[in-house]
Amino acid sequence: MFNSYVKTSLHYQPTKCINCEICLDVCPHGVFIPGKKAVQLAKPWECMECGACQINCPTSAISVDSGVGCAAAMISAALRGKKLDQKEECT
Amino acid sequence: MDIPDAAPEKINIFPTTSKLSRKNSWDHIQARWGIRRGHHRVIPGLYVLGNPQPSAPVFVTANYTLSFDALRSTLGEMDTYILVLDTQGINVWCAAGKGTFGTAELENRIEICRLQEVVTSRLLILPQLGAPGVAAHEVKKRTGFHIEYGPIRAEDLPEYLKTHQANQAMRSVRFNLKDRITLIPVELVHVLIPLIIAGVVIYYLGGLLPALATLLAIIAGVAIFPIVLPWLPTHDFSSKGWILGMLVTLPFTLAMLFKGAAPVWWLQVGIALALQLALPVVTAFIALNFTGSTPFTSRSGVKKEIFVYIPLMASLFGGGILLALGAILVHNLGRM
Numbered sequence: 001m002f003n004s005y006v007k008t009s010l011h012y013q014p015t016k017c018i019n020c021e022i023c024l025d026v027c028p029h030g031v032f033i034p035g036k037k038a039v040q041l042a043k044p045w046e047c048m049e050c051g052a053c054q055i056n057c058p059t060s061a062i063s064v065d066s067g068v069g070c071a072a073a074m075i076s077a078a079l080r081g082k083k084l085d086q087k088e089e090c091t
Numbered sequence: 092m093d094i095p096d097a098a099p100e101k102i103n104i105f106p107t108t109s110k111l112s113r114k115n116s117w118d119h120i121q122a123r124w125g126i127r128r129g130h131h132r133v134i135p136g137l138y139v140l141g142n143p144q145p146s147a148p149v150f151v152t153a154n155y156t157l158s159f160d161a162l163r164s165t166l167g168e169m170d171t172y173i174l175v176l177d178t179q180g181i182n183v184w185c186a187a188g189k190g191t192f193g194t195a196e197l198e199n200r201i202e203i204c205r206l207q208e209v210v211t212s213r214l215l216i217l218p219q220l221g222a223p224g225v226a227a228h229e230v231k232k233r234t235g236f237h238i239e240y241g242p243i244r245a246e247d248l249p250e251y252l253k254t255h256q257a258n259q260a261m262r263s264v265r266f267n268l269k270d271r272i273t274l275i276p277v278e279l280v281h282v283l284i285p286l287i288i289a290g291v292v293i294y295y296l297g298g299l300l301p302a303l304a305t306l307l308a309i310i311a312g313v314a315i316f317p318i319v320l321p322w323l324p325t326h327d328f329s330s331k332g333w334i335l336g337m338l339v340t341l342p343f344t345l346a347m348l349f350k351g352a353a354p355v356w357w358l359q360v361g362i363a364l365a366l367q368l369a370l371p372v373v374t375a376f377i378a379l380n381f382t383g384s385t386p387f388t389s390r391s392g393v394k395k396e397i398f399v400y401i402p403l404m405a406s407l408f409g410g411g412i413l414l415a416l417g418a419i420l421v422h423n424l425g426r427m
Binding site: 001002003004005007008009022024025026027028029030046047048049050051052055056058065066067068069070071072073074075078 | 185187188194219220222223224225226227228240243257259262263264325326327328330379380382383384385386387388389390391392393394395396397399401
């Protein structure tokens with residue numbers, strides 16, 4: 001209850017991981033931790049869907065529906081008749 | 092026909108220093124208060140700090156004065172280069188989200204500034220929060236420059252540069268009290284005009300107490316909410332804001348009930364109830380909008396909040412307004 005931030009769109013396929021650990025560097029929330037053969041998804045609920053890991057992953061092992069978690073931008077997009085899923089612009 | 096070789100065009104490199112002037116400080120204050128938004132820009136291009144060797148690494152930043160100044164002021168006595176991308180005067184994090192601090196602009200700026208000719212090093216140090224816009228492996232493939240993501244905050248750079256390794260604290264975003272307070276002025280400036288209009292309209296309709304209650308509900312959302320954010324119960328911004336709104340409105344509702352501010356008892360009760368219904372929603376709505384200023388709300392979560400809470404907010408707010416207008420109307424009709 002009163003927590004909308006439990007589930008995120010982050011999806012990780014460890015089989016594709018080459019353990020380069022760039023995701024450990026770019027994630028501002030420590031969502032990934034080092035692993036033996038592949039990095040491990042440690043705190044998926046902390047993910048803010050910024051997309052840094054996805055764009056920097058050289059083997060596309062990570063996917064996330066990235067975007068700005070900004071209600072103001074999403075509401076104004078909705079009011080202008082755009083879909084909520086479109087990329088919003090910050091002002 | 093022979094085309095004579097054009098004289099090699101001189102590479103434009105701007106000198107800069109790590110010292111912030113009084114003019115810079117004034118510019119920062121204006122930026123924090125939302126004054127001349129969009130005018131806090133640095134010319135994109137290559138800057139030189141001190142007297143660097145061609146083997147010096149290149150730091151990359153956005154052409155927002157607060158970003159550029161945070162970087163150069165922390166580099167101190169270092170002799171190095173700074174590559175400023177054209178992010179249209181937007182900070183690194185927001186520009187990376189938009190893609191203007193991104194792979195294309197970085198590659199484009201490297202080419203425009205002929206960076207390959209200026210430096211022999213092939214190392215670019217980017218702020219970590221620029222990563223959502225930049226595919227490091229792509230840039231490496233196409234330009235030969237290796238990207239290293241430095242710490243989130245420029246102030247951690249000196250420590251980082253000792254080993255080129257960032258610890259978890261440098262890699263994690265924080266949003267401490269000071270960070271949150273820094274955001275209040277610009278938020279206040281945003282609501283100033285609606286604040287004045289709401290205050291005046293409600294003063295004429297309902298009197299002083301409801302007008303003050305409204306002002307406080309708005310100010311609570313803008314200025315108190317960021318401060319008390321971590322200590323408010325529940326996780327969602329809407330529910331946190333609603334709780335804060337209930338608390339700040341309650342004294343006014345009670346005063347309305349017991350001080351006999353209105354001529355008849357039922358009008359008093361009606362307006363008091365209307366305040367307690369409508370105003371916490373205003374605080375909650377402003378709180379929900381604060382999600383965009385924090386470094387941790389995900390888009391999935393915010394979307395969910397909008398779907399769950401906006402209909403509720405609309406009903407409560409509408410109910411409160413109808414109740415107040417109804418009570419005032421019936422009272423005025425009764426006097427005729």
